[in-house]
Amino acid sequence: MIMADFKSSLSGPAPAPGVAPPLAALWWAAKGDWGKAxxxxxxxEGAEAAWVHAYLHRAEGDLGNAGYWYRRAGRPVASGPVEAEWGRITAAFLQGEQT
Structure with a gap:
């Protein structure tokens, strides 16, 4: 799946079948459902889920909790707009980047 397809799927009621849980969480986050994400x-388990978990806590403003999850993911604490971080994480997963 490419980013354009993923973003287009946001008009639907749920993520595409078979989408990995971290990507599904990013999908729900983009839809504004933080709780579901x-x-x-x-x-x-795993670094990808931890990275998304970090992003979600950063987006809600809980930077201490986000820091914990960034460490679990083996990622530096993000800076800049959370929307840009969503795009970076989503693109990495869609491109099959190993975390």
Whole structure:
């Protein structure tokens, strides 16, 4: 899937079938459903879920909690607009970047 397709899917009622949980969480975050996004990654293991978890807490303004999750993800604490971070994470996952 490419970014344009992923963004187009935001007009639908749910992420595409088979989308990995971290990407599904980013999908729900883009739809404005922080709670659903958080519920998806909260119990997921792995660096990708931790990265999304960090992003979500940063987006809500809980920077201390975000810092913990960035460390778990092995990622530096993000700066700049959260929208830009959403785009970077989503693009990395869609391109198959290993975290």
């Amino acid at each position: 958080h519920a998806i990654v909260q119990d997921e």
